[in-house]
Amino acid sequence: MPELPEVETVRRGLEPVMTGQLIERAEVNRPDLRWPLPERMQERLIGQSVLRLRRRSKYVLADLGSGETLLIHLGMSGRMLISGAEVGGFYHDHPAPEKHDHVVLHMGQGARITFNDARRFGHMDLWPTEDMENHWLIKSLGPEPLGNAFDGAYMAAALKGKNTPIKTALLDQRIVSGLGNIYVCEVLFRAGISPKRKAGNLSAERAGALVPIIRDVLQDAIEAGGSSLRDYRQADGELGYFQHTFRVYDREGEACTRDACGGEIKRIVQSGRSSFYCGTCQR
DNA sequence: ATGTGTTCCTGTCCGC
């Protein structure tokens, strides 16, 4: 699930129970996530205050009073659960422990944050705050799609000469960071560009036109996530999963929703991932 | 340097 909008929703949901609060205790049930968790993680977390919660690409970054930053990546199946606190105006009691609860943070005021990740593609790390941009997972990330450095000129230059399909290029976090499989499909649909088109074959105009579309798609999804946080009425305090309707993703065989198109949504596999697109209006 | 395929894990769903 977690692409940039979901990660941002998780960050916003964690903010009230983390920012300005103390980590009183940390449980590590399984240290072997995608990579081993950092040495002495519990000790380095215990007693630390959370100064601020940030997001870079699909990473949540919690700056601690110790001068270290806790990096959180959700991978494919990572979930964050808040309990012992109000979420969206509703108090969520502590649930029974579940199978893949790998890390549990016990915060001040009795709140608890549980990181659950069945596939264990997620990760956590601790790294000096001042050196965060040099963290090995962060340093080669491309620009933030919602930031100022990401503009039409940049996009055109980044795609120029690329032989790879545009679908693959937009998934490449070095080109632009934060998009995943779902939102790349949605972006290409809105742009009317076939996922099979070679990135370098796009005109500078069409490449540049991707920028406001990418921003809109992400912004819309973040807003949908925000409203799901506001109206939190689910049984648990799980963050980041919100019902969002997609125009093409997972709609193989359905009719294209673009006015007067009448095409059919197709699915192909590109570099091992499904691409959904309209064969008629995406060129 | 680039582009492509494989790999890490578990869970779910679909057809036989």
Next chain:
DNA sequence: TGCGGACAGGAACACA
């Protein structure tokens, strides 16, 4: 109802 295979929102890594 069981079983095998495909597939899942990520991304590093090994290889041509």
